[in-house]
Amino acid sequence: MAVKKISHIALVVAMSIPLLTHTASATLNPPSSAASTPTHHVYIIGDSLTVGPELFASLSRRVSRTKKWNSALVNAKVGRTIPQGIAVLKNARFRLPTAIVVALGTNDVLSRREASYPAQAIDNFMRAAQGKPVLWMNLEFAHTRPDWRSRGVRFNRELRRATTRWPNLQIADWDKHFSPSGPSRFIQDGIHLTVSGYRTRTSFMVSQLNGWAERLWNQSTTTTTQSPTTTAESSTTTTEPPSPTTTDPNSAATTIPGP
Numbered sequence: 001m002a003v004k005k006i007s008h009i010a011l012v013v014a015m016s017i018p019l020l021t022h023t024a025s026a027t028l029n030p031p032s033s034a035a036s037t038p039t040h041h042v043y044i045i046g047d048s049l050t051v052g053p054e055l056f057a058s059l060s061r062r063v064s065r066t067k068k069w070n071s072a073l074v075n076a077k078v079g080r081t082i083p084q085g086i087a088v089l090k091n092a093r094f095r096l097p098t099a100i101v102v103a104l105g106t107n108d109v110l111s112r113r114e115a116s117y118p119a120q121a122i123d124n125f126m127r128a129a130q131g132k133p134v135l136w137m138n139l140e141f142a143h144t145r146p147d148w149r150s151r152g153v154r155f156n157r158e159l160r161r162a163t164t165r166w167p168n169l170q171i172a173d174w175d176k177h178f179s180p181s182g183p184s185r186f187i188q189d190g191i192h193l194t195v196s197g198y199r200t201r202t203s204f205m206v207s208q209l210n211g212w213a214e215r216l217w218n219q220s221t222t223t224t225t226q227s228p229t230t231t232a233e234s235s236t237t238t239t240e241p242p243s244p245t246t247t248d249p250n251s252a253a254t255t256i257p258g259p
Contacts, residue, residue: 039070040217042209043094045085046103046137049191050076052198053205062206068213073097081107082121086128099216100129101172101209103137105159106191109151118158126166133168135212137205140175142190172208174201 042063044050053059054074063072073094077084085104108121126134138159139152156175163169180186183196193201 040068040098040213041071041094041096042069042073042099042101042213043089043092043097044072044074044076044101044103044205045080045088046074046076046101047080047107048076048078049106049193049201050074050103051078052193052195053202055198056195057199057202059202059205062202063209066206066210066213068210076103079107080104081111082125086125089125089128097132099133099135099212101135101137101205103205105139105155106152109139109155110148113151115154118155119162122159122162123165126162126169129168131168133170133212133216134166135170135172135208137172137208138175140178142180142186144186145190148190170212172205172212174204177204 044059044063050059054076060072060074063069075088075092075094080088082104085102089100102125104125105118105121108117112121122136136159138156141148141152143149152175159171163171178197178200180197183194184200185194185197186192187194
């Protein structure tokens with residue numbers, strides 16, 4: 001009964017946070033350090049699959065505790081698409097980020113079936129990043145949703161191709177890393193995760209951010225990127241959230257409405 005009660009409380013909390021922004025900061029150098037010491041700030045933009053890691057595993061706090069970043073801001077919203085993420089980046093009130101983490105694309109592949117759309121959306125975001133380093137979390141859906149998985153495969157393929165056009169783009173391969181098992185798994189909708197699954201995702205994101213930071217700060221030269229010659233018009237299409245799913249009291253799973 002205790003587990004069931006906790007799950008229901010978590011579900012109510014999650015549903016009350018359509019937009020979640022949390023900032024955590026850490027001191028990389030003591031106050032006596034020279035004023036010219038570079039600072040590193042990461043901006044994490046995502047959908048409900050990033051709301052989960054922040055809500056249930058304190059993603060921004062865990063990133064800051066690694067001491068690789070001076071500060072980390074998580075800006076996550078249920079149902080967010082890539083065009084909406086571009087608007088968030090352009091209107092950010094966060095201090096100028098050094099690097100950007102993108103965990104978007106799920107809502108896009110659910111709502112847009114055009115074969116050309118993934119590459120267009122990815123390129124539009126990379127233009128908005130204006131040459132800053134970008135780490136993009138790729139997509140994974142449950143095997144119980146082969147229709148969505150096929151779209152996810154196409155998106156991931158276009159994301160890999162985009163790295164040849166954008167040298168500042170790197171991929172965090174969540175699709176390869178996550179093997180649902182035991183309590184760490186997808187819930188019934190084939191998109192969202194159990195609480196344990198979100199904690200697994202958080203650990204993966206922190207690990208990827210650590211390695212990425214080391215590679216970035218060890219580079220002694222900077223690369224200037226230019227937009228590809230092809231242009232694409234951003235779409236503002238959004239997707240409807242999947243039908244609400246029930247909480248599994250046996251695994252303390254909870255759902256966050258919409259991807």
